Amino acid sequence: MAGSELTNVKAPRVKAARRLTKRAFREQDRKFLAEGPQAVREALKLDGVVVELFTTAEAELRHGDLITEATLKGLPVHRASGEVMAELSQTVTPQGLVAVCGLVHTPLEEAVTERARLVAVLAHVRDPGNAGTVMRTADAAGADSVVFTDASVDPYNGKCVRASAGSLFHLPVVIGSPVGQAVQRLKDSGLRVLAADGSGKHTLDDVELSGPTAWVFGNEAWGLPEEVLALADDVVRVPIYGQAESLNLATAAAVCLYASARAQRAG
Amino acid sequence: MAGSELTNVKAPRVKAARRLTKRAFREQDRKFLAEGPQAVREALKLDGVVVELFTTAEAELRHGDLITEATLKGLPVHRASGEVMAELSQTVTPQGLVAVCGLVHTPLEEAVTERARLVAVLAHVRDPGNAGTVMRTADAAGADSVVFTDASVDPYNGKCVRASAGSLFHLPVVIGSPVGQAVQRLKDSGLRVLAADGSGKHTLDDVELSGPTAWVFGNEAWGLPEEVLALADDVVRVPIYGQAESLNLATAAAVCLYASARAQRAG
Incomplete structure (x- = not known):
C-alpha cells in the first residue's frame, strides 16, 4: 500500500484520476478508469495496462487476490476513503476498486486483417451500455475485433467499460475510425460487410453466413444512415x-x- | 382536455398517480404507469387499459394523434406542468406523456395452453431493464407468452415497462407464478422446458429446438438455483x-x- 489512506477528495492524485471520467481528459492523458473487480481482474491480466489502483479498506479484504497481484506487479495501490472512492466511482453502489489504465485500443490495420472471420462495427451507436454489451457479446461469439467508428460513443466511457464486463481487455478494439475507411478495410481483408437494419430486404434466415463476415450496427433510435447502408454488401434485418x-x-x-x-462453425 | 393545467404536485390526482411508482401501491390500486409515446400508443390499442392520460402542452403538440385517440375514447386527458410531469416521470428526460393503466397480466392457465410453441420464463430476474428487454425480445421472436415467477421483478416497474417498448401490451404476461407451478403447467401443455444456464452440459448448438419449447432465464449475477435446474427437462448453455x-x-x-x-420455422 503506497502511503496512508487518501481521505482528501481534492488531493492531486484523486483529482488526476477523477478527471478521467471526462472524455476530453481521457484523450489528453491517454488513460481511462476501469471500475469493479471484474474489470480490474481482466485489466491486470494484460501487461502494462494498469497504471495504478485505488481501493477501499473493505474492498482490499474482499479482493485480496487482486491487491496482491497488483502489488506483485509493482503497481501503486492507494487505499482510499469511502468519500474518495465515491468521487472516482461512476456507479450508484461503488464496489471499492478503481484502476487507472492506459488506453488499450488497436489500429484498424492490426485489428482487421485477412485472418479475421467475424468483426462487429459500431457506427453511430451512442448508448454506452449498449456499446459495452455489444463488446461483451462479440467477445462471447468469438469475434476477432470490434470497431467503433468516429460517430460512436467512446469505449472508454465508464458505463461502456462496465457493460463490457472485461471484454474491452479481451479482444482488439478500434476507436474513432471513419465508417468508410473501416468498411473499405474490412472488404479489402476479404470480409462480407452486412449492415444490420430494419430496412433490410433480406432477413437473417435468408443469408449465407458461413464466410468471413463483418456486422455493422447503427444507432439505437434511428438505425443506420443511407450512406452507411450503401457501403455495405447487403442490408439484413432480424x-x-x-x-x-x-x-x-x-x-x-x-x-x-x-x-x-x-x-461458421457448422460448415 | 379535462380542466385547466395541473401545476400543483400535491394535487390529489397527481399524488394518486405518483404513488403508482411504488409496487405496493400498484398492487393495492391495481394500476400502473406507462410512460412515453411508444408505451402510450400500444396501451391505447387495447380496449379498457388506459384509465387516464397526463400530458405536457409540448407533448400535446408533438403527439396530437395520441391525445386525439385518447379523447375519442372518452378518456380523461390532463394537461400537466413540467413540474407535475417530472413528479410522475421516472426518466431523466421525461417525454411528457404518462398513462395510468389498469393491470394487463393474464392467468397462467390462459397464457400457457397446448397451443403454445414458445414461452419465456423469468425466474429470479431482478433487473427491470433486463426483464423488459426480454419481454420485447420474446415478442419479437413470436413467443406466445412471458411468465414472471414470484421471485422476479415486477413487470409493471417503470423501467421494465419502458424497456419492453410496448411489448407488455402485445403478448400475454403472467406474474407472480411460483416457478414449480409454472414449469408443471408448461410440461402439462406439452412444452419442453429448457433452463438457460452457464452450467448446462448441452450447448444451444447441440439441442433440437423445433418442438414447443419454454426457456427459463435466471438471475443476472448468479444464474438459476439448483431446484429450478432440477425441474427443467434440460439445462442448456449458450x-x-x-x-x-x-x-x-x-x-x-x-x-x-x-x-x-x-x-421452429425451418422445420
Whole structure:
C-alpha cells in the first residue's frame, strides 16, 4: 500500500484520476478508469495496462487476490476513503476498486486483417451500455475485433467499460475510425460487410453466413444512415415474428453475431 | 382536455398517480404507469387499459394523434406542468406523456395452453431493464407468452415497462407464478422446458429446438438455483467462443429465443 489512506477528495492524485471520467481528459492523458473487480481482474491480466489502483479498506479484504497481484506487479495501490472512492466511482453502489489504465485500443490495420472471420462495427451507436454489451457479446461469439467508428460513443466511457464486463481487455478494439475507411478495410481483408437494419430486404434466415463476415450496427433510435447502408454488401434485418416494432440494439447484435458464429462453425 | 393545467404536485390526482411508482401501491390500486409515446400508443390499442392520460402542452403538440385517440375514447386527458410531469416521470428526460393503466397480466392457465410453441420464463430476474428487454425480445421472436415467477421483478416497474417498448401490451404476461407451478403447467401443455444456464452440459448448438419449447432465464449475477435446474427437462448453455465469462441475461435470452424461433420455422 503506497502511503496512508487518501481521505482528501481534492488531493492531486484523486483529482488526476477523477478527471478521467471526462472524455476530453481521457484523450489528453491517454488513460481511462476501469471500475469493479471484474474489470480490474481482466485489466491486470494484460501487461502494462494498469497504471495504478485505488481501493477501499473493505474492498482490499474482499479482493485480496487482486491487491496482491497488483502489488506483485509493482503497481501503486492507494487505499482510499469511502468519500474518495465515491468521487472516482461512476456507479450508484461503488464496489471499492478503481484502476487507472492506459488506453488499450488497436489500429484498424492490426485489428482487421485477412485472418479475421467475424468483426462487429459500431457506427453511430451512442448508448454506452449498449456499446459495452455489444463488446461483451462479440467477445462471447468469438469475434476477432470490434470497431467503433468516429460517430460512436467512446469505449472508454465508464458505463461502456462496465457493460463490457472485461471484454474491452479481451479482444482488439478500434476507436474513432471513419465508417468508410473501416468498411473499405474490412472488404479489402476479404470480409462480407452486412449492415444490420430494419430496412433490410433480406432477413437473417435468408443469408449465407458461413464466410468471413463483418456486422455493422447503427444507432439505437434511428438505425443506420443511407450512406452507411450503401457501403455495405447487403442490408439484413432480424426477422420480427411478433408485434414488437424492433429489437433493442444490443439484442439485435447478439442475434446476428451468434447466427454468424453458429454458421461458421457448422460448415 | 379535462380542466385547466395541473401545476400543483400535491394535487390529489397527481399524488394518486405518483404513488403508482411504488409496487405496493400498484398492487393495492391495481394500476400502473406507462410512460412515453411508444408505451402510450400500444396501451391505447387495447380496449379498457388506459384509465387516464397526463400530458405536457409540448407533448400535446408533438403527439396530437395520441391525445386525439385518447379523447375519442372518452378518456380523461390532463394537461400537466413540467413540474407535475417530472413528479410522475421516472426518466431523466421525461417525454411528457404518462398513462395510468389498469393491470394487463393474464392467468397462467390462459397464457400457457397446448397451443403454445414458445414461452419465456423469468425466474429470479431482478433487473427491470433486463426483464423488459426480454419481454420485447420474446415478442419479437413470436413467443406466445412471458411468465414472471414470484421471485422476479415486477413487470409493471417503470423501467421494465419502458424497456419492453410496448411489448407488455402485445403478448400475454403472467406474474407472480411460483416457478414449480409454472414449469408443471408448461410440461402439462406439452412444452419442453429448457433452463438457460452457464452450467448446462448441452450447448444451444447441440439441442433440437423445433418442438414447443419454454426457456427459463435466471438471475443476472448468479444464474438459476439448483431446484429450478432440477425441474427443467434440460439445462442448456449458450456457447462462449471467446474469452467472455458469460453473456448479459437479456443477450443470452435473445440468442436462445431466436434459435428456437428459427428452428421452429425451418422445420
